[in-house]
Amino acid sequence: MPNEQTTANPFESNPDPEEETRQIEEVANLTEELLDMRYSAPRPILRGVHPKSHGCVKAVFEVNADIAENLRVGLFAVPGKKYDARIRFSNASVRVEHDLKDGKNGSRGMAIKVLDVGETVLQEDGGAHNQDFLMINQPAFAFANTEDYLRLTKIIREHNDDPSIFFAPLKVTIPGITDEQKRRILNSFKIVQQIQSMPVANPLEVRYFSAAPFLFGPDRVMKFSATPSLSQEPQTVPENPGENYLSEALEKTMSGTEDIRFDFQVQVRGKEDGLNIEDASTVWDETEVPFVDVARITIRAPQKEITTPNYIERCERLVFTPWHSLAEHQPLGSINRLRRAVYLASDAKRGGGRPGRGASAKRKDHRP
Numbered sequence: 539m540p541n542e543q544t545t546a547n548p549f550e551s552n553p554d555p556e557e558e559t560r561q562i563e564e565v566a567n568l569t570e571e572l573l574d575m576r577y578s579a580p581r582p583i584l585r586g587v588h589p590k591s592h593g594c595v596k597a598v599f600e601v602n603a604d605i606a607e608n609l610r611v612g613l614f615a616v617p618g619k620k621y622d623a624r625i626r627f628s629n630a631s632v633r634v635e636h637d638l639k640d641g642k643n644g645s646r647g648m649a650i651k652v653l654d655v656g657e658t659v660l661q662e663d664g665g666a667h668n669q670d671f672l673m674i675n676q677p678a679f680a681f682a683n684t685e686d687y688l689r690l691t692k693i694i695r696e697h698n699d700d701p702s703i704f705f706a707p708l709k710v711t712i713p714g715i716t717d718e719q720k721r722r723i724l725n726s727f728k729i730v731q732q733i734q735s736m737p738v739a740n741p742l743e744v745r746y747f748s749a750a751p752f753l754f755g756p757d758r759v760m761k762f763s764a765t766p767s768l769s770q771e772p773q774t775v776p777e778n779p780g781e782n783y784l785s786e787a788l789e790k791t792m793s794g795t796e797d798i799r800f801d802f803q804v805q806v807r808g809k810e811d812g813l814n815i816e817d818a819s820t821v822w823d824e825t826e827v828p829f830v831d832v833a834r835i836t837i838r839a840p841q842k843e844i845t846t847p848n849y850i851e852r853c854e855r856l857v858f859t860p861w862h863s864l865a866e867h868q869p870l871g872s873i874n875r876l877r878r879a880v881y882l883a884s885d886a887k888r889g890g891g892r893p894g895r896g897a898s899a900k901r902k903d904h905r906p
């Protein structure tokens with residue numbers, strides 16, 4: 539259960555907390571309604587977003603032995619410290635469908651669960667104290683804040699999961715849409731276009747980003763990223779990709795003998811101007827604030843067991859949320875405040891991690 543270990547911090551500036559609380563409740567309720575719409579019994583209920591998993595792998599998350607002293611914070615406090623971790627790769631799309639639905643690339647996810655991280659977590663993970671890092675393969679989230687995400691969620695609820703009307707204000711005048719909202723909608727549109735123009739051949743070969751900001755100790759903020767360190771050129775998407783070509787690519791790599799490595803990196807800032815904490819659709823320019831390596835993720839190969847029904851079932855039961863976090867890495871900003879309630883709603887709907895409903899579904903059951 540969530541506790542109230544969150545710290546007041548100098549970064550967040552919620553303009554209307556009461557209104558935001560109302561909006562968060564509405565998105566959480568709509569999330570539950572959407573799950574009822576998508577999965578009627580006896581179909582197991584899957585995750586509200588990212589329902590299609592490409593697979594889970596075991597990993598080791600090791601803080602760099604030479605991490606700079608000023609970066610020894612929270613999970614990164616002890617140089618050389620090793621943690622066991624689990625990683626799930628996924629498609630962000632709200633439905634389980636072809637990896638290239640209508641021939642288009644979608645957003646891809648990498649969720650890392652670092653196990654047994656310490657005493658003070660913001661939300662327990664079935665009794666355990668884990669640090670989850672949820673990432674997508676672009677540096678900006680497509681929606682700025684809770685207000686925009688609520689508009690999107692209402693639209694997909696009304697239009698059977700079709701989000702296209704969200705962008706209608708760019709073509710026609712819609713009463714009540716302000717110039718500022720229009721600016722954000724145009725930005726969302728550009729981010730979606732970027733996502734669609736980014737082919738991914740293998741989930742193990744692309745870079746992932748937190749997009750949203752998190753605390754880095756009491757007086758700094760971070761965004762994080764995982765960058766694959768490849769020993770050869772990345773693969774290209776096959777000519778006629780099958781509907782599950784991404785899990786096939788991952789399984790093939792994991793049946794080989796070459797370990798996979800990612801560098802885990804952070805962009806760290808103080809309380810400068812222009813942090814845009816409340817807008818998850820902004821990017822911190824890497825040329826101004828470079829990403830610095832702080833840890834290394836090693837995925838030992840082979841891991842042939844990842845395709846067995848038992849393993850797939852256990853993979854499905856993992857529950858990720860950015861609020862499985864040390865207090866030092868508290869999620870920040872409107873989108874992250876929204877995520878706290880919505881991930882809980884999604885998990886509760888699929889059985890709260892208990893066997894018997896979506897959380898225990900086998901992956902093969904929910905492939906199209």
Ligand code: HEM
Nearest residue numbers: 585586587588626647649672673679749750858880884885
């Ligand atoms: C910076 C923004 C975001 C990032 C990087 C992100 C990333 C991810 C990733 C990687 C997963 C898959 C985790 C897994 O494998 O289980 C996930 C799951 C999910 N996300 Fe997000 N997400 C973001 C924003 C949001 C927002 C704004 C919402 C809705 C309010 C949302 C709702 C969900 C839900 C419901 C799940 C499934 C939770 C479950 O049932 O276990 N996400 N997200």
